[in-house]
Amino acid sequence: MSMRPKRLKFYAVTHDILGDVFWEVFRNGLMDAAQRYDVDVEHLRPGKFSPEVQAGLIEGATFALPDGIISTIPEIAAVDAPLRNAIARGIPVIAINAKDPRPKGERIPYLFYIGGDDTNAGRIAGDYLINETSPRAGMCVDHYLYEHICHSDRYRGFDQAFFAKGLPVDRLRVPGGDAEACAQAVATYLMENESVNAVVTLGPPGAQAVLDARKLLPPQRKWSHITFDVAQLQIDGIRSGEIVATIDSQQYLQGYLSVQQMWMHVAQGFTMADDIYTGPAVVDARNIDAAEAGVRRGIR
Structure with a gap:
């Protein structure tokens, strides 16, 4: 009798601000990728901008020992220690949307960043x-x-x-x-x-x-x-x-690609050699129709 492989579990921890539709589109990307790659993704967010509250959520996610953590880095001082602790415990971390701007030898040692430049x-x-x-x-x-x-x-x-x-x-x-x-x-x-x-x-x-x-x-x-x-x-x-x-900055891609790339890393052993930039892309009167179609689909 063969054992079914354990279903992978990832946590996404973001710094949402209430009323900002940006993050609902990001979440659509997370959940679409979770379904595509057959993984569980739990999205934790403080509900208002508070890096300190976000740090506590990262600590909670680390305590659960997931297969990966996807996190924004809006303020280094608040989230540096909890993210380093997660990595030290063997949990792979991908930074999304807001990254640690310090040089690679000094920054939080996450795998890579996915988001806008x-x-x-x-x-x-x-x-x-x-x-x-x-x-x-x-x-x-x-x-x-x-x-x-x-x-x-x-x-x-x-x-x-x-x-x-x-x-x-x-x-x-x-x-x-x-x-x-x-x-x-x-x-x-x-x-x-x-x-x-x-x-x-x-x-x-x-x-x-x-x-x-x-x-x-x-x-x-x-x-x-x-x-x-x-x-x-x-x-x-x-x-x-x-x-x-x-x-x-195409936040749907930030959500989707972070889950995809975490799955590729954990399940298949792949790691990107550098950051993945999802923006900037200019939307104006010349390409507004395509952008609006994406808004209606929940992907822009």
């Missing part, structure tokens, strides 16, 4: 506004009040693009879970800084804040708006002309 994405966003509009000054709306590696990388790239053209940029942090407060903060900033006519937002909560802020300001106050991620909010904004483009 956020500094390059920020530069692309800045260059797009510079080439397609006439910016005098820019602002970045960050919907996290706390330091977040991939948001900081996006802002850094955006700032680099504007700095290369001698254009000033500032970053405004807003409380992503409070839509009304976000909109008011953006409106106040734009009223007080009339030279700013180029805005980058780092995801759907920030994009919503800028769209809502427009309703609080006189119609003659105008700016160009580029954002990150693909959701119906951004699709509608591009179609209406309120958003010029969005930068897609």
Whole structure:
């Protein structure tokens, strides 16, 4: 009588923010790959941005001794020790979405990273506004009040693009879970800084804040708006002309490929030699139809 092989169990631990549809699409990728490769995947998330709570979830996942852990790294100080502990206990780890930016000999020794190249994405966003509009000054709306590696990388790239053209940029942090407060903060900033006519937002909560802020300001106050991620909010904004483009990191792929590659590693012994970048990809009026079809299918 042959023994059936043990069903593999992976944990995915992410730093979700409530109301951000980005992570529901990521989760669709996780679950589609789990079904395709016949593995169990449990998705743990704190429900609000808290690297400390996420660290506790990583510790809990490690205690369960799964076959693999898939984790974001939004803040090194919080998750460094629990991820190193998981690896020391023989649990393979793949970083997704937000990675440890330190050199390989210093960073958390995960297998590799799957996600966007956020500094390059920020530069692309800045260059797009510079080439397609006439910016005098820019602002970045960050919907996290706390330091977040991939948001900081996006802002850094955006700032680099504007700095290369001698254009000033500032970053405004807003409380992503409070839509009304976000909109008011953006409106106040734009009223007080009339030279700013180029805005980058780092995801759907920030994009919503800028769209809502427009309703609080006189119609003659105008700016160009580029954002990150693909959701119906951004699709509608591009179609209406309120958003010029969005930068897609293809989070469905981040979820799907992380499970696929963990299965390839654990079940087949394969390991990628380098990171896998799922973005940046620009979505604008020229390719909006394909992006919207993906949104409707839950994969964009």
